[in-house]
Amino acid sequence: MSIQMISRRGFLTIAAGAASLGLAGCGDDGGAAGSAAASGDGDLLAQITERGSMTFATEGTWSPWTFHNEAGDLTGYDIEVARAIAERLGVEAEFAEGEWDGLLAGLDSGRYDTMANGVSVTEEREEKYDFTEPYAYNRIVVITTGDSNIASMDDLEGKTTANTLGSSYAILAESHGATNTGVDDFNQTIQLLESGRIDATLNDEVVFYDYMEQHPDADLKIAAENDEPTHVAFPLRREEATASLLAAMNEAIAALREDGMLSELSQEFFGIDITEA
Numbered sequence: 494m495s496i497q498m499i500s501r502r503g504f505l506t507i508a509a510g511a512a513s514l515g516l517a518g519c520g521d522d523g524g525a526a527g528s529a530a531a532s533g534d535g536d537l538l539a540q541i542t543e544r545g546s547m548t549f550a551t552e553g554t555w556s557p558w559t560f561h562n563e564a565g566d567l568t569g570y571d572i573e574v575a576r577a578i579a580e581r582l583g584v585e586a587e588f589a590e591g592e593w594d595g596l597l598a599g600l601d602s603g604r605y606d607t608m609a610n611g612v613s614v615t616e617e618r619e620e621k622y623d624f625t626e627p628y629a630y631n632r633i634v635v636i637t638t639g640d641s642n643i644a645s646m647d648d649l650e651g652k653t654t655a656n657t658l659g660s661s662y663a664i665l666a667e668s669h670g671a672t673n674t675g676v677d678d679f680n681q682t683i684q685l686l687e688s689g690r691i692d693a694t695l696n697d698e699v700v701f702y703d704y705m706e707q708h709p710d711a712d713l714k715i716a717a718e719n720d721e722p723t724h725v726a727f728p729l730r731r732e733e734a735t736a737s738l739l740a741a742m743n744e745a746i747a748a749l750r751e752d753g754m755l756s757e758l759s760q761e762f763f764g765i766d767i768t769e770a
Contacts, residue, residue, distance in 0.1 A: 550605040575609040581745035613661035622728040629725035652692040662695035
């Protein structure tokens with residue numbers, strides 16, 4: 494795969510796709526991953542090692558984190574980090590694609606081992622899941638049309654926004670007084686925004702720039718940004734069986750940070766390094 498990002502505002506050129514791996518649909522039972530992980534018996538890392546694969550849930554529609562390139566292959570920053578971690582564990586990465594609201598449910602039920610989908614670490618989620626060490630630090634921004642008078646997060650009070658239900662973006666918007674409409678993906682959000690049906694949407698700064706690279710004539714702008722970057726990590730079910738997998742994934746992330754691969758992949762897909770706080 495050869496993907497070149499000229500700059501954070503540069504043009505994303507996809508020359509060739511990564512080798513395609515078997516993909517399981519969101520509604521699938523997860524195959525070996527589902528039957529082994531859902532049983533709750535034994536050690537999850539041992540199960541993954543025995544079957545020779547690790548299943549990551551992902552949307553596959555959220556560039557540059559997780560998307561299909563021109564060749565139709567699944568790639569993106571999250572996807573390639575997941576593949577690198579699986580390689581460190583001596584197994585193959587497999588991906589199950591679906592809509593956001595079904596991904597965590599699939600993780601809960603044991604159909605998936607974890608998620609590779611830019612999952613932000615929040616207090617609410619930490620009550621339910623164990624998270625790996627962060628592999629990215631993300632700044633959330635408010636995206637509006639060019640003529641919007643929104644200039645700060647506080648200006649969201651009384652405004653309408655759209656994001657996937659339960660996402661960190663929806664939660665943040667609502668915490669500032671906005672009324673959020675649930676959507677399936679970022680493209681649907683932009684359609685609502687450009688048609689005037691919502692006032693704003695929240696998403697990653699890097700996602701906004703990626704969209705503008707592909708749609709340079711779009712009349713959109715960053716109107717405000719969150720003060721602190723969010724931590725992006727892999728969620729695991731909070732149970733004894735996942736403890737060794739959590740430790741192994743943390744070791745892999747530390748090694749990928751130390752050898753520069755995390756930074757290299759960030760530059761490749763985002764044009765900037767978002768792997769340090």
